[in-house]
Amino acid sequence: MNISRRSILGMGGGLAAAATLVACGQNNPMASPTGAASPATSETGMATGEKVDLTQWYHEYGEAGVKEAVERFAAEYEAANVTVKWTPGDYNSILAAQLLTAEVPDVFEAEQGGSLDQIRSGQLEDLTELIGDAKDQFNKSVMKRFTFEDKIHGIPQTIDMQLLYYRPSLLKAAGVEVPTTFEELVAAANAVKTSSTGGFFAGNDGGIGVLGTLFIWASGYEQLNDDRTEAAFLNDDFYKALVAYRDFSKSGGVVQSASAEWYSPDAFVNEEAAFQWGGLWSLPDITKAFGDDVGVMAFPAMGAKGRPAVPFGAFGACVAAKGKNVEAAKDFVKWLWIDQEDKQVEFSDAYGTHIPAKDALVSKATKLSSGPGSEAAKFVADSGFANDIMWSGAIGDKFNAAVSNVIKNGADPAAEFEPLKDLIKSELEKLKG
Amino acid sequence: MTRQRFWLGVRYVVLVILALLFMLPFWVIVRNAFSTNKNITSATWNWLPDQLNLTNLTTLLANDSIGILRALLNSAIMAVLQTGGTVFVSLLAGYALARFTHRASRFMLGVTLFTLMVPVATIFVPMFIITAQLGWVDTFRGLVIPGLFSAFATYLFRQYFLDFPVELEDASLVDGCNPWSAFWRVVFPNSKGIVAAVGTIILIGSWNAFLWPSLIGRDATRTVQVALSQFMTSQGVRYPELFMGSLIVVAPMLVVFLFLQRYLVQGLTTSGLR
Numbered sequence: 001m002n003i004s005r006r007s008i009l010g011m012g013g014g015l016a017a018a019a020t021l022v023a024c025g026q027n028n029p030m031a032s033p034t035g036a037a038s039p040a041t042s043e044t045g046m047a048t049g050e051k052v053d054l055t056q057w058y059h060e061y062g063e064a065g066v067k068e069a070v071e072r073f074a075a076e077y078e079a080a081n082v083t084v085k086w087t088p089g090d091y092n093s094i095l096a097a098q099l100l101t102a103e104v105p106d107v108f109e110a111e112q113g114g115s116l117d118q119i120r121s122g123q124l125e126d127l128t129e130l131i132g133d134a135k136d137q138f139n140k141s142v143m144k145r146f147t148f149e150d151k152i153h154g155i156p157q158t159i160d161m162q163l164l165y166y167r168p169s170l171l172k173a174a175g176v177e178v179p180t181t182f183e184e185l186v187a188a189a190n191a192v193k194t195s196s197t198g199g200f201f202a203g204n205d206g207g208i209g210v211l212g213t214l215f216i217w218a219s220g221y222e223q224l225n226d227d228r229t230e231a232a233f234l235n236d237d238f239y240k241a242l243v244a245y246r247d248f249s250k251s252g253g254v255v256q257s258a259s260a261e262w263y264s265p266d267a268f269v270n271e272e273a274a275f276q277w278g279g280l281w282s283l284p285d286i287t288k289a290f291g292d293d294v295g296v297m298a299f300p301a302m303g304a305k306g307r308p309a310v311p312f313g314a315f316g317a318c319v320a321a322k323g324k325n326v327e328a329a330k331d332f333v334k335w336l337w338i339d340q341e342d343k344q345v346e347f348s349d350a351y352g353t354h355i356p357a358k359d360a361l362v363s364k365a366t367k368l369s370s371g372p373g374s375e376a377a378k379f380v381a382d383s384g385f386a387n388d389i390m391w392s393g394a395i396g397d398k399f400n401a402a403v404s405n406v407i408k409n410g411a412d413p414a415a416e417f418e419p420l421k422d423l424i425k426s427e428l429e430k431l432k433g
Numbered sequence: 434m435t436r437q438r439f440w441l442g443v444r445y446v447v448l449v450i451l452a453l454l455f456m457l458p459f460w461v462i463v464r465n466a467f468s469t470n471k472n473i474t475s476a477t478w479n480w481l482p483d484q485l486n487l488t489n490l491t492t493l494l495a496n497d498s499i500g501i502l503r504a505l506l507n508s509a510i511m512a513v514l515q516t517g518g519t520v521f522v523s524l525l526a527g528y529a530l531a532r533f534t535h536r537a538s539r540f541m542l543g544v545t546l547f548t549l550m551v552p553v554a555t556i557f558v559p560m561f562i563i564t565a566q567l568g569w570v571d572t573f574r575g576l577v578i579p580g581l582f583s584a585f586a587t588y589l590f591r592q593y594f595l596d597f598p599v600e601l602e603d604a605s606l607v608d609g610c611n612p613w614s615a616f617w618r619v620v621f622p623n624s625k626g627i628v629a630a631v632g633t634i635i636l637i638g639s640w641n642a643f644l645w646p647s648l649i650g651r652d653a654t655r656t657v658q659v660a661l662s663q664f665m666t667s668q669g670v671r672y673p674e675l676f677m678g679s680l681i682v683v684a685p686m687l688v689v690f691l692f693l694q695r696y697l698v699q700g701l702t703t704s705g706l707r
Contacts, residue, residue, distance in 0.1 A: 060666055061666065062666030088660075097561045100562050103570070264670070
């Protein structure tokens with residue numbers, strides 16, 4: 001038989017194509033024969049004995065050790081085989097897409113205990129009975145946000161919040177007190193700033209992105225009225241608050257550009273600003289840099305009707321309504337996020353700095369037992385706010401654009417927000433169906 | 434003469450300045466890859482790295498939860514399969530659309546062009562649901578097959594084949610070829626330039642893909658772009674490892690560019706992309 005170069009190349013191409021198909025069929029040519037099972041799952045992925053199999057999804061937490069901890073929690077649960085799925089990337093989009101398929105996770109985290117879409121489309125199991133009277137043990141601001149039409153669809157896992165950091169020593173050196181109103185904050189920021197240290201920093205967009213909705217709460221109003229039929233903040237007090245922040249920016253008291261964003265402690269640690277709006281998660285890095293010379297406060301009241309405000313966020317453990325083992329999933333959620341208090345404290349306190357969702361557990365969290373951490377925990381209960389469940393993306397986008405135009409471009413707030421009245425009304429009508 | 438030299442010099446100076454400006458982001462990647470977090474987030478700008486050793490690289494490679502090497506392999510498998518498959522499908526489709534001119538062919542061309550006008554974001558969810566129904570989540574099939582048909586590549590090939598001399602194909606048919614063998618023995622060997630150009634564009638796009646792999650690629654098939662996103666969490670960004678990872682990810686495409694830049698430029702010129 002004559003073997004030509006062409007036939008050898010042809011055979012080589014055929015082999016390559018076959019290898020390609022094998023690679024596709026095998027899904028993962030590098031996979032071990034048993035696959036990558038979490039400690040809580042048997043090697044075959046099948047249930048052992050009478051136990052059912054559950055999958056539990058988490059978004060990716062940045063702190064080292066959280067993944068291992070939740071896998072351990074799952075492994076310790078004896079009534080079911082729980083497989084933990086750690087989901088990096090855009091968790092909300094991935095979860096939303098997965099919930100539309102037949103292969104839904106049995107238990108999963110959802111921001112603020114589930115979105116309106118998830119609830120309305122029946123994707124979330126009603127957990128009102130599951131939490132029962134235990135709901136009184138949880139942070140009341142969080143439970144208020146987690147309750148929609150008298151139903152609860154998520155059990156709060158842990159609480160994150162934003163707050164204002166400052167250095168007491170810098171204030172003392174400048175001869176100013178800790179501010180309690182926005183006017184005092186403006187005066188203090190301008191008093192403490194030097195040629196090398198700015199006054200107030202809340203992001204490289206001048207703070208309008210992260211502080212936008214705070215202006216509503218700090219000026220004494222809510223986003224929507226009680227019936228959720230129209231906006232509840234479009235008035236002179238809110239407009240004056242925006243103008244006050246615009247004047248603050250123009251005065252030079254607001255740092256417009258720093259080495260890092262507001263959610264990182266770096267700008268504050270580098271002493272680029274005397275006040276920085278940030279996350280509670282930055283507290284360990286900030287106290288490491290400045291020791292006891294760290295103070296925290298809520299965003300101060302703006303105007304006569306104003307009040308201090310901090311935004312919070314909490315992931316809630318939800319159960320997929322069309323999961324294969326709904327009752328088993330609910331039992332697991334109850335066991336982990338209602339009964340297992342030691343694990344709840346560990347989840348919040350051992351790897352990062354978060355606030356346990358149950359009030360009684362806050363004192364057991366070492367990082368929150370005293371000092372700035374302890375004060376921060378109180379802010380959520382006393383002054384905590386979160387976006388209303390019907391504050392949709394469309395409303396948020398228009399609102400942010402209007403805030404930006406007022407503060408950055410000097411637009412008249414009343415004229416700028418006038419179109420939002422009808423837009424919010426129609427959007428709410430649409431959402432209510 | 435002196436005046437001409439002067440303006441030539443000015444042009445060179447302007448071009449060098451522009452080149453340096455465009456190179457600046459790449460320098461920042463290199464600087465940050467060999468810097469501590471303190472240097473990267475320093476209040477004052479530092480031009481030079483402060484950790485000229487392999488610390489960040491060893492930290493990155495030792496991080497099992499990121500699995501950068503495995504992710505690189507996954508990306509390479511996906512990019513090669515996607516490129517090979519897309520070029521094969523689009524090459525044949527483009528040839529057919531160029532050679533067959535009856536009504537059905539024109540209709541198919543219209544449908545093909547129409548898919549270019551539909552925003553990708555709108556078809557992501559239905560595409561994901563179909564992929565999930567087929568059980569292809571976290572598989573290479575799921576990563577590659579839904580993206581195998583590229584209207585863009587098909588249209589490029591079609592435009593190329595419109596100008597390809599039909600006489601060559603006619604001659605091969607006279608010599609005993611059928612249309613299939615004429616395509617592979619005559620047309621394809623004379624179209625390697627456009628194949629390389631389109632292949633290079635598809636390869637780079639596939640290597641850099643993020644959205645679809647972030648939905649489909651889970652534990653077993655996570656690609657390197659998705660793996661790197663793990664350094665950006667709600668609790669902050671781990672800059673040194675992120676930039677070291679970015680440097681590693683950029684390297685294969687730089688090699689591709691160095692070897693195939695002629696075809697890349699040809700592809701961009703043909704397609705009108707900038």
